[in-house]
Amino acid sequence: MKAISFAGALTLASVALAGDAGAPPQLPLGLSPKLYQLTVPKPPTADEALLGEKLFNDQRLSVDDSVSCSTCHDPFKAFADGKPRAVGIKNQVGQRNSPTVLNALFQATQFWDGRAATLEDQAKLPILNPIEMGMSSPEAVVAKVRGIPEYRNDFQKVYGREATYDDIASAIAAFERKQMSGNSRFDRFLAGDSKALNAAEKRGWALFNGKGRCNSCHAGNAVSPLFSDQKFHNIGIAAHKQDFTQLATEALRVVRAGDEEQIDRLALETKFSELGRFLVTRNENDIGGFKTPTLRNVGVTGPYMHDGSLATLWDVMDHYNKGGIPNPFLDGGMQRLGLTEPEIDELVAFLFALTSDDFKALEKKELARQSARKSNRPERDTAVAMGRKGNMGDLAPNPDVKNPADLGLYGPVGNPEK
C-alpha cells in the first residue's frame, strides 16, 4: 500500500522546492511539480497575491461599481458563477460561460478561444469590455484605482510606484496563481489508495479511457493532471443553435478584426462568437473550435460548454454519446459512443470524483441538483448513439472494461490492491 508514502513523497518534493516567500508553494495532492515548473515562471509573493485578492473582489473596478471579477468567478462557487453565460453590468448577458479560475494558472492560454496568452493578459480584458465591467479605457481604470486611498499604500509597497494597468493585472494574476485545486478522490486513488473511488467511479475511470474516448482530449495522469490537452476542438456545440454552416461560410471570407480588444468584443457580443478559435487564428481548421476545458471540479462548475448550453453532466454525456452535432467542421475524433445508461451514470460518477475535497458541500448540492434533472434529457438521442440511425457510427464491439489504473502508467506505478 503506497498511499501515504506517495503523498509523502510528493510533499517532500514540493517542500524541497520551497525556499523563501517567492518560492513554489505546497502543491495540493495530484498536481505535479513539473507542470508548476513549466507554467509558473516566478511564484507569486504573498503581498502581491493579497493585493490581487482585494482587486479581484473589488466591484469598483467596474464602471457602475456593480461587478467585480468575483461576480462571475465566485470563490464560493468554485470560482465560477453557476450561470449559463456571464452577466455583467446593467444585467447584460454575454456569449460565453465563465470558466473557473481554479487551476487556470496551468492553462496554456486563457479564454475559451485562447486569445489571451497569460493570466495578466486575460485580467485586462473583462474590465474594458462594455458588457462585462464596462470601463472605457485602461487610463480610466488606472485613474479610478489611483483615486482609491486604500490601494495607494498597497501599490507602493508591492510595486514601489503608483498603480498602472499592468500592475493591476499582475496583482490579479498573482492571486489567481494561488488558486490551485487538487486533492480529490481521484488523486488519492492515483496515489495508491484503491478504496478512494467506489466501484461505479472506478468503472467510470475505465470507460473514460476506453469506450468513452475521453482521454485523447481530456487526458489526465500524474504529470498532466489538468484533464485537458489545451487544444481547440469543434465538438459541434456551436452548431446547436443557428445556421452554423452559413455563418462559417461567411466567416471564410472574414477579415482580421485587428487587435485583442476587437476580437474580445467579437467573441462576446456577436453571433460570430460561435466561430471560436477561428477569430483568433483565422485558420479554416479552427472554425467553431473551443478550448478543451479542465475537468477538475467539473461537477461543481456547471452549466457546461462555451455557451453554457448543457445544464448537467448527463447532458454532456448525451452530447458526446451521439457523436456531437454534425457540421462541416466537426472534429474528426467525434463519433457516437454507444454508451448505455448505467455506463453514463458511471462516467458522471467518475467526473464528480474529480471534485476537490474543499468543495464537498457544493458537490453534494450540485449532485443533487443535477440528478434531479436526470429524467429531463434534451440532448439525448439514443438511436444515433447506438448507431441505429444517422451516420456517426464507428464503435468497437464492447471491449473488456479493464481498469486502466491497474495497467499503471497513469500515476506512479505501484501495486494495485486487488
Place this chain on the structure above:
Amino acid sequence: MRKGVKSIETKHYEERDSFFDGLRRLDRRSFMRLAGLSAGIAAARGLVTPQSFQLISVAEAATPSAKPRFSFAYISDSHLYKKELNDRFVRSLLRSVDDINRLDPQPDFVLYGGDLAQLGQKEELNLGREILKGLKAPVRMMVGEHDWFLDMGEHWRNLFGEPQYSFDHKGVHFVTLMSVNEKDFWTERNMTPMERMQTVAGLDNGVQSRFEVGPAGRDWLKRDLEKVDKNTPLVVFSHSPLYKYYKPWNFWTEDADEVQALLRPFKSVTVIHGHTHQLLSNQLGNIQFHGMLSTAWPWPYAPEGLPSLTVPMNRTDPFSNFDGCGNGRMDVTQAGLVDKLYNLWDRNPVTVKASYLASGGKQDRPPASKLPPY
C-alpha cells in the same frame, strides 16, 4: 445618430454593425475592393487605433492576374465496402459530396479519381455510383485497380463506359488514362477472380505486376494527342502516378518513360493521379504531377523515392476517422497549369501551386509539416 463627438463605444458599435452588415451583402470581389479602399484610407490617416474597425486584407490576397481560368473539384480513392460491412468509408464519401456541393462557386466538374470500390464488387460500385449521383456538378469517372481486377472491368464499363477517353473544356485538353493495367500474374498461379482482386488490393505483397498503361493504351494516347495542338494546355488524369516513386508498393508506372515521352512535346502538361492517398507533388522535365487525397485512409510516405518537391503532410492521427483524408479542388491557371488545393479534413487546406513546382521549389512553398511520418 447625434451630431458632435461620439463616444468611443458608440462609434465602435456603429462601425462594427456596418462592417458586419456589409460583410453579409458583399460578394468576394467587391469585398476585397472595399477592404483595399478602407485599408488605404485608414493607413493614410494613420488610424490604427484599437477602437476602429477597419478592413484589412483577406487571407488569400489573390491578384487579378492569378485568377484561374476555371476550377474543377475531385474526390478519389473511396474504397467502398458494402454498407453493412463498413460504414466509415461510406460516411467519408458522403462528407466529400457535401463538401463539394457546398463550394461556392460550384466547380465546372468533379473528377472521380479511381478506386471507387475496395474489392470491385457490383454492390460496392453501385453504392458508389448512388452516392456520387448526389453531386450537383457533373462527374468525370476514372478507374482504379480496385475497381477493375475482380471482373476485369466488366461492371465498370456497364456503369461508366470506357475507362480511357478525352475531352476538351474551356481551351484545355483533358485525357483520362487507364494506367493500372497489369501483366497476367494470376493464370500461372491458378487464382480465382476474388483471389486476384485480393492480391491487387494488397499494397505490399509484391505478387502483383507493376502498373502500366500498356501498349494499347499508349497507342490510343498517341493517336488522341496527334490531333491536339502542342500549345494547348494538357491535363492528364491517371490513377497510377505515371512516374516511378516506389516499386514495392506499386506507386509506380512501368512504362512511365514512354508515356511521359508522349506528353513532353506539349507546352503545359499536368498529370493528376490518385492511388497514393497522400499529398504528393513532382515535376519531371516540363510535366507537373499532383497526387489526390483519398477519402478512406491515408498512406504513409514510402521509405525512399519521395520526390524532393513534395512537402510532406503531417503524420496522421488515427483517433480521427478523417485525418489525412479529404478531397480538393484544382484551379487551372491562365498559363494552363494547375494549382492544387488539398482540402485535408481536420486540418488547414494546403495549396500546391504550379509556380512552386515550376520554380523548382523556390517560390510559393507550401507550409512545412511538423510531424513527419517515420
Place this chain on the structure above:
Amino acid sequence: MHVRKTLGIAALGLGLLLGSLATWQTAFAQEPAPKPQHHVPPSSDGDVVVAMCDGETTLEVEGVKDPSTITREKAQAISDELMLAWRKKNPDARWDAPPRRLVAQANPPQPAAPAANVQAGHTYGAFSERDEAIWKESTEQAVREGHRVFHDAKSLGGTVAISCDMCHPDASNTHPETYPKYQVQLGRVALLRDMINWCIENPVRGKPLADDDPRMKAMEAYIYAQRKGVKLEYGKH
C-alpha cells in the same frame, strides 16, 4: 577503376639507376640530380590518375575528372584499391591493417586465426551454425505469422474488413523504436502493444487482444523485424 602497372622491371631498373645516381650525386654534392621519377601515364579521358608511393603503381579513376573534388568515401576507396594492388605485389610484407573503427570495444577484433580456438564445453555459449539456422527459422516463423495476422482483418478480430497493412504497408509508420512514449491517443505513456490494441479497437474495430495473445506477440515480432537496424529512440514524437 582499373589499375595499370607500368613495366615493372624497367621502371624498377630506372628507378634504381636514378636513385643511385641521385645518391652518388648528392654524395658528391656537385649539382642537384634529377629526382626519381614516377612515370604517370596520363588518362585519355582526362580522368584523374593517382600515383602510388612505390614508384610504379598507378590508378586511373574513371569518371572523376582532373581536377575535381571527391568525397571522403571515394578517396578511401581509391586508397584501398591502391593498397590492395601493392599488397598483391608484396604478399610477404608485414603489413598491419589499421582498425576500421576506433570504438571502445570489450573484445578487439581477432587476427585472422583459424576458428579452432573457441571456448568449448559451455552448453549455451557454444552454439553451432546449425543451431543458429534452426533458431533463425523459429524466429522467422513468428515473423511470418505476424505478417499473416497483420494483413488479415478477420484474424485481428476486426469487424469492418480493415487490416493493419492498409495504413501500414510493410509495417511502415509503426515506429516501434520510439516506445515507450506518451501516446496522445491513449492519454498516457504506452508501449507498442498498447498502441496495437488501441488500433485494433479503433480503426480496425475489433476487441483488444490480451497481453499474452499469440497474435499480439506475432504481430510485435513482425513489426520489430521490419525495423531491423533502426536506432532505438524511446520517447520520440
